[in-house]
Amino acid sequence: MPLFLNLTRGNEIGANCYYVEAGGTGVVLDAGMHPKLEGRAALPDFDLLQRRPVRGAFLSHAHLDHTGSLPLLLPYIPEARVFMSEPTYHLAEPLLHNSVNVMKRQREERGLAEYPLFTHTDVDRCKEKWQACHLERRWSLEGFPVKADDPDPATFTLHHAGHILGSAALRLNLHGESILYTGDINFADQTLLGRATLPSGGVDTLVIECTRGAQPTPEGHTRATSTAQLLQAIQETFDRDGAVLIPIFAMGKTQELLALLHHAALRGEIDYEGLWIGGLGRVFTQIYDRLADTAPGRIRRTVLGTEVQPEVFEIRKAQGFRPKPGHIYLLPSGMMTAQTTSHRLAALFLQRPEHAVFFVGYTDPDSPAGHLRATPPGGEILLGGDSGPVQVRCPVRHFDFTSHATREAILEYIGTLQPRRCFLVHGDLPALQWFEGEIRRLHPSIEVHIPAPGREISWN
Ligand SMILES: [Zn+2]
Ligand SMILES: [Zn+2]
Incomplete structure (x- = not known):
């Protein structure tokens, strides 16, 4: 049975890290660091991955709350490659090295004995597992391009997410189950970056960010x-x-x-x-x-x-x-x-x-x-x-220059996509609950979940 598991430690904006599995193939979605917490409490619960068939990991974009704990994830998934867009590949490396420097400084200034949680060498070693992938192409979990008509049972495609340079949504096809993980998305043009171009159908399971769920967009705001x-x-x-x-x-x-x-x-x-x-x-x-x-x-x-x-x-x-x-x-x-x-x-x-x-x-x-x-x-x-x-x-x-989609735009997208089920992530509880209520009201046929940390949710 396909399953979803929230590896974070709370239903909040916090850090992003999730696990999906179908037909005996598992994939980790993002490996973030909680921006407000310190030490181990800021990390996802990677122990939940023990004895799971992880074949790949995916980074949606190079912000710390999606990428910051990656060097600590890798020992848990020795067989897996880490896939991302080309810009994320280039941006994530200095981001993680800077993170080591910040942790070293915090150790000195604030006496945080367990810092740094990882070293520059860990970052370099971790990078050996990374692979940059072109968007809008089909890839295997071994990291090879797959032709459109090839019957490979476990493939993925990345789509432009419009949030920061390189941000990508991941569409996974695992043994007949189609899963879309949005990462952070934006449906409006910014100055340098154009809006997201996501699939408009054919998705069974949607895992979607809810950052702005508690913020109504003011009338006339652009x-x-x-x-x-x-x-x-x-x-x-x-x-x-x-x-x-x-x-x-x-x-x-x-x-x-x-x-x-x-x-x-x-x-x-x-x-x-x-x-x-x-x-x-x-x-x-x-x-x-x-x-x-x-x-x-x-x-x-x-x-x-x-x-x-x-x-x-x-x-x-x-x-x-x-x-x-x-x-x-x-x-x-x-x-x-x-x-x-x-x-x-x-x-x-x-x-x-x-x-x-x-x-x-x-x-x-x-x-x-x-x-x-x-x-x-x-x-x-x-x-x-x-x-x-x-x-x-x-x-x-x-001044509101958000690089996240408004809640209204996300709700409209869910209505267009009409997935069978929807997992609401990356939002504080009022934000998650707003989406839960609106989806139930407007689209009662969509099964909607606020996935509790560490609790497996499976379906047929
Ligand atoms: Zn972000
Ligand atoms: Zn984020």
């Missing part, structure tokens, strides 16, 4: 309205001789914002003196540029390094730093996690009324970014370190 609001807020900051700090994820969001600001400047809608990114942002930007012509789903081929020419902000040289009027600082991390560049510089912006701090992505309410957004103007925030309480004197705003 990426264009967010863009206009952001550009206006930046211009107002420049008009009072201020600088803008945008805490941002180094991969995906940084490159999209660079392109968005650059094209706005070409159209004369904004006039900045300088654009800054972090060191890790540069590493990922170079990969975006290298794959500008070949990466699937690109709708603009803007080469960011040469056309936009962002400057690289080095935190090591930040002693005595003062934000420059007319400059925009796109610095990680997006949630202002302790000790990251945006966290360390935030006070310099917040204490001066001419500057501004703008968020452009998801901020967890428990993160420093979440705390800052909840602090009223003029209020005080504790950012940690030796700075003491910091008074918020400059504007702090949020």
Whole structure:
């Protein structure tokens, strides 16, 4: 009997890792690290894979919550190869090496004895099992292309998912069972990346992300309205001789914002003196540029390094730093996690009324970014370190540049696809429950599950 198993430790946005099996062939879907938890608690429960017939693993995209625990998965699945798109193949390696560096720093600064959970050597060894696969082609779980009419009983195809460069949905055909795992998806165009192109039928079992399930999309909201609001807020900051700090994820969001600001400047809608990114942002930007012509789903081929020419902000040289009027600082991390560049510089912006701090992505309410957004103007925030309480004197705003599909678009897709069953993953409980309720109401013939961690769900 085919089965599905949630290998994460909670029904929440958290880390992604799932297992599907049909006809005695098993595949692991993603191997993420929980962004908020520490140590072993942040990892999926790989012990659940013992004695299972795992023949392959798949990475949907190179974000930590989908890729961050991969080196620790590999010892559990010695026979399996790890499949992904070509951009993910290039992006995941620096991501994991950076993760080792972060864990080493955390060990020193916070005395976390079990860190790093894996080493640079583990990452290099793990990479030997990776295979980059072209999208929209049929592959065997041994990693060979399979012709459309070949009766191979266990094959897969990757589809463009529209979330970040290289993000892909996986369609598995295991012994007559057709399974689609979306990873993170986006059904709207961004500046560099076009919307997802997913199958429109023929899927028995759908495993779908629910990140925005608890967020109704405001009437009239589009990426264009967010863009206009952001550009206006930046211009107002420049008009009072201020600088803008945008805490941002180094991969995906940084490159999209660079392109968005650059094209706005070409159209004369904004006039900045300088654009800054972090060191890790540069590493990922170079990969975006290298794959500008070949990466699937690109709708603009803007080469960011040469056309936009962002400057690289080095935190090591930040002693005595003062934000420059007319400059925009796109610095990680997006949630202002302790000790990251945006966290360390935030006070310099917040204490001066001419500057501004703008968020452009998801901020967890428990993160420093979440705390800052909840602090009223003029209020005080504790950012940690030796700075003491910091008074918020400059504007702090949020603009919605999500790279996830709206819940309405996902629901519409489920309605079009009409799978037999649907597993709801990668959402906090209210988000999962919203989808569960709506699917039952609108499509009562679809069997819908919120898969509890560690509990096998099988069907005929
Ligand atoms: Zn993602
Ligand atoms: Zn995700």
